[in-house]
Amino acid sequence: MAKTVVIEAFGGPEVLQLQDRPVGEPGPGQVRIRHQACGLNFIDVYQRTGLYPLQLPHALGMEASGVIEAVGEGVTHLNVGDRAAYASAPPGAYTEARVMPAAQVCPLPDEIGFDQGAAMMLKGLTVDYLFHRTTPLGRGDTVLFHAAAGGVGLIACQWAKSEGITLIGTAGSDEKCELAKAHGAAHVINYRSENFTEKVRELTGGKGVDVVMDAVGADTFEGSLDCLKPLGMMISFGNASGPVPPLNIGVLAQKGSLKITRPTLFTHIADHAACQAMARRLFGKVTGGEVKIRIDQRFPLDQVADAHRALEARQTTGSTILEL
Known part of the structure; x- marks a missing residue:
């Protein structure tokens, strides 16, 4: 079981619920990842309000970092014990652990902390496609x-x-x-x-x-x-x-x-090879010191509603993460 943020109706931050959900084992092309931190992004708000509709009930969150616990058949770029981070559909990153498609999960360099990994993937890959692919x-x-x-x-x-x-x-x-x-x-x-x-x-x-x-x-x-x-x-x-x-x-x-x-990020990263290449370019910017990931807000997972309120009120700067 894993504590997971779920919505059963569209609406304000009050619709965010913390539930215990089963995790399960990865199937072909999937991994199970135990999260260390999750990222917060405006797309989460759009999905919560129904601007970007989801089939309800649905877990939220598009970005996180953690450690690979299990690997399904056909996954070759990740192994059990690897540090990893991702920005990826489907939503469900606001959780302690999940099973998900492996193609957009990226090996995280040792030089980059889990908090940075959770704060940088969706935002950093977005910047990559804005400057290099558009x-x-x-x-x-x-x-x-x-x-x-x-x-x-x-x-x-x-x-x-x-x-x-x-x-x-x-x-x-x-x-x-x-x-x-x-x-x-x-x-x-x-x-x-x-x-x-x-x-x-x-x-x-x-x-x-x-x-x-x-x-x-x-x-x-x-x-x-x-x-x-x-x-x-x-x-x-x-x-x-x-x-x-x-x-x-x-x-x-x-x-x-x-x-x-x-454009949307998820079109640009839909191809596994393109996604991994974009991530390597992003990681190179960070490990080379050209880009520093600034985390100005941290919220426990059970205070996710407060995190959403702060984001929508434009009270945040830099990145915001949910800590586990």
Whole structure:
């Protein structure tokens, strides 16, 4: 049996329940992993509220780290006793132990702690596909990144600096802006006190940026389009402020033949080999010192509702983990 966070109805943090659930043995292509820590992400909120529907009842959580306890037939990249971490479907990471598909579970280097592993996989792999798999980006390019002081944002600030990319970060307070700047953002904008569109145009000499990376959604989408240079790319990869309204595609032509995509991490990591290669690149950034994983909030598993409340209220910076 393993203590597991489950929802039986969609709703607020109050629907999160801690239940004892059987774990079982892994079948072909599966592993059983005993968790040391779990990560917290906005996708967990989307699933809890029903924005991303699940068949109920369902366990929650997409990211964790731990030790492999058992390996099913056909699994060759993991062995019993290996340290491992993952960001992976199906949801169910908020638990002491689980049986799950092995393909997206990654061997965790000894130099990386379990808490870091739980805090970095979904966010770090997201940054990897944003910078390496979505549109060509290289030294000298300019990116606007919203929510730059969050878990994904602080990794993105460091990642951009390590690759010679100029990152303009937005955040909701002067303190958060300073945090993003300390982690590598070239410029920061407090969107509560400044018009970020006007400021981006000023910072770029009126040209605009090559790419916008936006997980905020409804509140920032329209202004973000006006930050792009002609032929620029809008990457809308989340909706923390709510879903983006329907778009008249003709607007993209009017604003300079813009491009737009709505990617998800789970498409990028669906292929086992691609997932493992992305993880190795992420681990290399961390072990090489180019990216440091900042964990600013820690909650016991039985206080998961409080963790969700803090995340939704934008009271968090960096990464948040659930400790077991």
